[in-house]
Each structure stands twice: as structure tokens, then as C-alpha cells.
Amino acid sequence: MILTQCAVCAAPLGLSLGKKCGRCSTRYCGPECQVQHWKEGGHDKLCKLIKKAGGAEQYNANKKYTEAVAVAAEACADDTKGQTCYICTQALHWKTKEGLVRGCACRGTAGFAHVSCLAEQAKILVAEAEENNLGPEKLQTTTCRWHTCSLCEQEYHGVVNCALSWACWKTYVGRPEAHWTRLMAMRQLGSSFSRANHPEDALSVQEAELAMLQRHGALIENILIVHGNLANTYEALQRPERALLLRRDVYSGWLKIHGEEHYETIREANNYARFLVDQKRFEEAKKLLRKTIPVARRILGESHLLTLSMRAHYARALYTDPAATLDDLREAVTTYEDTVRIARRVMGGGHPFLGPIERDLERSRAALREAPHS
Structure with missing residues (x-):
């Protein structure tokens, strides 16, 4: 995770508390822990190595990235057997010797790649966009390569998403604190922790990001994005009251700033609606979705x-x-059937979105069968 805790006792330090090793920037809550780490924790042997790698944050990012790539390649080994990377055309990466992964919606023989090849591709595209002073829209398109497949245009998921997030953070962690690429990488890493069901790690990253944005006077849009991510984390940590306040404020904020047709407004409407359903606030959820689904379809x-x-x-x-009335149950079944059909055609049967809605389709059919018909 991002280094916001003491290396010895794990006391929370945020982005500025405590002290750092003068050579490698490893962080501690105070001199006692620093001395203990040097004498008993092996820091005397690692300090020069950490400094050589670029400091504690870079060293940690490199280490976590290597571990995440190994996990992703192992998890994808059966699916990728006998295939080659569509970027470098090799089965094993020529330098890292890593195996292949595929964690998007590609099917057949498409989409197999090395995490390092995907990362290098994204890095080059972002660098070209920066060098040519391209506008925000082009930058948004290029940064998507850190989390979205260039072939099927669907987001990576699972361990592949996690590995790419560490690759992104490792690439930009050395940039100045408020540089947009570093903030983008921090945000992606926090989101990957959430998706991997590690809410404590996600909370640490997201709170650090929020503190940094507030300290540098960031745009309200960036604050809203972090608040939305924090709402996800509070849900996972079983703090629904705090999550509800954030969900409502984030959706209202995007709606006020950019209107109902903006992508972030639509996304936060979706997040807010899902949370309302989870909290059994059905009428509020249905009212919101009846208003926003036509907008999503159109845009x-x-x-x-x-x-x-x-x-x-x-x-x-x-x-x-x-x-629910009989008409409600019939509409639910029809909606699920259409959604499953489109999702299976677009994303394939292995995408994580499909399994839950297929199960809900069966449950809705069962509810319709068991409902009294008059």
C-alpha cells in the first residue's frame, strides 16, 4: 500500500506526520521506531538498496508490482496456455520472463498480453499526449489504457486490474505530489483495492489522496471523485450512514456542475441508485433510475x-x-433478460458483471412464478 503508516508499529501518519529515514525516506512515527527498525528490523541491510531504487515509496511500489504480476500470471495460466502476447508476440516476456494475462472481455485468441507490455503501451501513450500538449479529452483517452483494454474497450478486472494499478503507481510515484499523473495513479490504486475487497487499504489511499487535493486547492470535480470512491469504501467497511451522505452529495455535485448528460453524473447516479437498493430504499432508487436510465441509453x-x-x-x-406488484415482477424479468443478453454478447460469459445478474434473473423468475396471479 502507499506508505502512510509507520514501518514498525503501523501507526497512521497520513502524508506528513512522523519522520523519515534521512537516506531512503522510510517513514516512522518517531525516533524510537526508527532505531528499532535499524537494530532489529533489518533496515540496516535494506537502506542502501531502497535508496538505490528511488526511495521507500518507489521501492515499495516496485516490490508490490512484481508480486501482483506474478499473481496475475498464475491466475491466468490455464486460460493463456499456448498463446502469445498481442503486443510483443512472445509467450514469455523477453526481459521479465513473466507469463501472459487476460482480464477483459476479449474472447477466442484475442487479448492475451503481458502486464509489462500493457503498462509500457499505456506509459508511451500518456508520454506522447503530455509531450504534444494535447487537451483534457485526449489525455482522458490515453490514461484509459491503464485500466481499459484497447481491443474490446472493456475495463480489466480482478488480479489483472490490480497488477496494472501497481504498474501505474510504480510509473508515476516519483512525480511531484500534485502532478496529475501521480494523482491519477493514486486514484487507480485505491480503486483496485476496493475491487479486490481490501477496503482498509483503499481507505488509506483515498484519505491520503483527499488530504493532498485539499492541501493543494484542487478543483471540486477532483474532490467529488475522491468522495465517490470513499463512499464505496465506507460501504465495504459497514458504515452506511457516512456512505449515504457522500453518495447523495456526490451525485448532486456532478448534476449541479455538469448536468445530467455528463459521464460522471451518470456514473454517480448509478452508484447512488445501487446503494439505495442495497439499503432497501426502493422507491427512491426506482424514481432515480427511471429518470437517469433514458439519459444513459441516449448518451x-x-x-x-x-x-x-x-x-x-x-x-x-x-x-x-x-x-412489488405482478407488473413489477414481469418488468424485472424482462429487464434482466434483455440486460443479460446484451452483456453476454458484448462482454462474454466470463466477465464478472454477468454472473450476479444471471443469478438475479433466476431469482426474479422464481419470484414471478411464486406470486399470486389473479
Whole structure:
């Protein structure tokens, strides 16, 4: 994780508390822990090595990246057997000797790659965009390569997403604190912790990011993004009251700044609606989704993951509501059937989005069968 804790006792330090090793910048809560780490924790042997790697934060990022790549390659070994990387055309990477991965929506013989090849591709695209002073829209397109497949245009998931997030952080951790690439990398790393069900690590990264943005007077849009990510983390940590306040404020904030057709407004409407369904606030969820699903269909299209996700949340609000009518149950089943059909065509059967909605489809059908028909 990002180094916001004492290396010895794990006391929280945020981004500025405590003290650092004068040579390698390893962080401690105070001189006692620093001395203990040198005498008993092996820091006397590692200090020069850490400094040579670029300091404690860079050393940690490099180490975590290597571990994440090994995990991803092992997890994908069966799927990638006998294939080659579509970027370098080799089975084993010529330098790192890492295996292949595939964690997107590509099927057949498409989409196999080395994490390091994907990372290098993303790094080059971002560097070219920076060098040519391209605008925000082009920068957004290029930074997507850190988390989205260039072939199927779907986001990476699971251990592949985690490995790419560490690659992104390792690449930009040495930039100045408020540089946009470093902030982007920090945000992606926090999101990968959330998706991997490590909310404590995600909270540490996201709180550090928020403190840094506030200290540098960041734009309200960036603050809203972090608040949205924090809401996800508070949910995972079973703190629904705090999550609800953030969800409502984040959606209202994007709506006020950019209107209902902006991508972030649509995304936060989806997140807010899902949370309302989870909290059994069915009428609020249905009202919000009836207003925002047509916008998502018009702006993003029928097959976009956000549109499909919103329709799935709407169907769940319909059939899990204890006050559901027969018409509600029929609409839920029809909505799920259409959503599953489109998702399977666009993303393939192995995408993690598909399994839960297929199970919900069966549950909605069961609810319809068991409902009294008059």
C-alpha cells in the first residue's frame, strides 16, 4: 500500500506526520521506531538498496508490482496456455520472463498480453499526449489504457486490474505530489483495492489522496471523485450512514456542475441508485433510475456497462421490493433478460458483471412464478 503508516508499529501518519529515514525516506512515527527498525528490523541491510531504487515509496511500489504480476500470471495460466502476447508476440516476456494475462472481455485468441507490455503501451501513450500538449479529452483517452483494454474497450478486472494499478503507481510515484499523473495513479490504486475487497487499504489511499487535493486547492470535480470512491469504501467497511451522505452529495455535485448528460453524473447516479437498493430504499432508487436510465441509453448507448448496470439495479429494485406488484415482477424479468443478453454478447460469459445478474434473473423468475396471479 502507499506508505502512510509507520514501518514498525503501523501507526497512521497520513502524508506528513512522523519522520523519515534521512537516506531512503522510510517513514516512522518517531525516533524510537526508527532505531528499532535499524537494530532489529533489518533496515540496516535494506537502506542502501531502497535508496538505490528511488526511495521507500518507489521501492515499495516496485516490490508490490512484481508480486501482483506474478499473481496475475498464475491466475491466468490455464486460460493463456499456448498463446502469445498481442503486443510483443512472445509467450514469455523477453526481459521479465513473466507469463501472459487476460482480464477483459476479449474472447477466442484475442487479448492475451503481458502486464509489462500493457503498462509500457499505456506509459508511451500518456508520454506522447503530455509531450504534444494535447487537451483534457485526449489525455482522458490515453490514461484509459491503464485500466481499459484497447481491443474490446472493456475495463480489466480482478488480479489483472490490480497488477496494472501497481504498474501505474510504480510509473508515476516519483512525480511531484500534485502532478496529475501521480494523482491519477493514486486514484487507480485505491480503486483496485476496493475491487479486490481490501477496503482498509483503499481507505488509506483515498484519505491520503483527499488530504493532498485539499492541501493543494484542487478543483471540486477532483474532490467529488475522491468522495465517490470513499463512499464505496465506507460501504465495504459497514458504515452506511457516512456512505449515504457522500453518495447523495456526490451525485448532486456532478448534476449541479455538469448536468445530467455528463459521464460522471451518470456514473454517480448509478452508484447512488445501487446503494439505495442495497439499503432497501426502493422507491427512491426506482424514481432515480427511471429518470437517469433514458439519459444513459441516449448518451452512452444500450451496450455500455453503465447502462447495463443501471438497468440491472432497476430490475433488482423492482423484484426485491416487498410491495412489488405482478407488473413489477414481469418488468424485472424482462429487464434482466434483455440486460443479460446484451452483456453476454458484448462482454462474454466470463466477465464478472454477468454472473450476479444471471443469478438475479433466476431469482426474479422464481419470484414471478411464486406470486399470486389473479
